[in-house]
Amino acid sequence: MKIERIELVHVRLPLVGRFRTSFGTDTGRDTFLLRVVGGETEGWAEFGGDPDPLYCSEFAASARLALRDHLVPRVVRLGDVSAAAVGPAVAAVKGHRLAKAVLETAVLDAELRSYGMSFATYLGAVRDRVPAGVSVGIADSVPELIDDVAGYLGEGYARIKLKIEPGWDVEPVRAVRAEFGDDLPLQVDANTAYSLADAEHLRRLDEFGLLLIEQPLAEDDLRGHAALAGRLRTPICLDESITSARDAATALELGACRVINVKPARVGGYLEARRVHDVAAASGVPVWCGGMLETGVGRAANLALAALPGFVLPGDVSASGRYYAEDLTPPFVLDGGHLNVPDGPGIGVDVLPGPLSRHTVSRHDLYTR
Template identity: 75%
Template sequence: MKIERVEVVHVAIPLVSPFRTSFGTMTTKDTFLLHVVTDGAEGWSEFAGDPRPLYCPEFVAGAEIVLRDFLVPRVVALPSPTAALVGPAVSGIKGHELAKAALETAILDAELRSYGMSLAGYLGAVRERVPAGVSVGIKESVAELLDTVEGYLAEGYLRIKLKIEPGWDIEPVRAVRARFGAALPLQVDANTAYTLADTEHLRRLDEFGLLLIEEPLEEDNLHGHARLQSRIATRVCLDESLHSARDTASAIAMDACRVVNIKPARVGGYLEARRIHDVARAHGVPVWCGGMLETGIGRAPNLALAALPGFTLPGDTSASSRYFAEDITEPFVLDDGHLRVPSGPGIGVEPLPEVLRRFTVRRQDLYGG
């Protein structure tokens, strides 16, 4: 396979409502798609980061530079670039997992399309549809939160995740439990908002029978998470702290987490994500697929990953309408609490040309063109 062109398509898509977490509020999905043209097919991927480095060190403008000046040149120089060779080719570049994931995924999409093979089949998916959970941002009031959760449950979502932060944790969770009952699969996500000094406070969440508490402490603090897990009954789930299968194995060995959230972009792509799945499954640790407010270009491959056998908890693989009034692909629609895994070649979806044109801010060739 020969790469003929690599293009960045910067898009800005309004969200249906503001999405607030402990690190900020989003009103627009402002990112870029990566378009790779080979001599056999074309591939697409979505950069999962934001314009500002608040959630993670990577950001849109920086990722474009890293791709243009460091990652793409190393990959196009390969005699026959394939997805399996992307990781080794860019291993000398430290960090930048989100940018690496975008490049690997676009090349993998093109490669699989040339074979007529779906990403789900390539990864080893065992399900044709996956259960869908939904992530609920921090609200202005408990009453607004309850109305929002009620609406999502009416739509059919099978699991609710509440974003929390100091000052917005115990009472919102208590209110949701009281309103919707103990049978509701419920979890919380702190996005690194607490410290080990908050252990006694976080222990108060034990009474609510949560599925897990996600990334309560600062990123990469495996020792702190292990200490916290030894003092609370709620299962700790790691997200931002895990960047590879090696990290995951270390965290499990330390009992720093009892659940793993796999975000393919955060770990450098779907090949490493599958390795993390394999490590966790071998240790009997459940995994689920996290979300980054993806468009259909990012959501489709996430669904393929979430169909692997170790994904035993509903992920943040919500319907397109959760975030967008209009997606840039054919919309993903909730059906009895599930989303169908794309079965077409590659990631199984493509941008709708007219919709993509309306949401495109600019285009730039990184190679060829």
């Protein structure tokens, strides 16, 4: 594919409700889309990060600079561009995985649309619908949390994930278990909020029969996670620590986790995400697809990934209405606790001009031929 134009579209969408984690509170989604045009086809992708470097070291402004000054020039110099060639072309640039991911994904969407092939088919999906979990933010009170969880269960979500932090962990989990019973698939996510010194406190979560505890320690503390894993019955799942298939193999060899949360943006794109899946599957370790409050642009591709055979746990692939009153694509709607995997060309959904116009802050050409 000969790339003729790469456009960055800055978008800002309000959330239907605030979303609080151990590292901050979101009231809206402020990110950008990348549009790649080549010949008779175009591709779209959504940047998976935030305006601030709180979840990880990358953030939207840094990604824009990396794309404009380093990544896009290396890719367009290829001439005839394929998604498989993007990774090697930008390999010399250290880090910036989220920026690399959005570029590779937009190219892949355009390429697959030109072939008439879906993301699901390309990645190797084995299901046409996947169970949907929901991530529940830190609430102001336990009664408010109970109301939130009840609402999501009433909508049909197959799994509940509670965000936790020091001071908001054991008692909220205890209350949810007491209210909704032991059969509720339940897990917690700490987003690196604890240290190994908290091991005895975290052991108190063992009594609640959780599916997993996600990323309790710092992202660079694999040794600490391995030590913590030896003290807990609850399986440890790694998120921020896994930035590549090599990281996944190292973490599994060290015994630092028994589950992996795969976020395509965090590992550099869907091709590397599939490799993480393959490494975990070879070790008999379950994976699930995490989320970054994506609009339908990012959610569509995530659903295709979540339909791979090793994704045996419900992921954070919630319906559009979980976060947005108006999505940038036709909305994804929960059906019996599941979401349908798009089967159209590329990511399988189109960006709607009306919503895109209403939520666009600015547009910038990163490349024109």
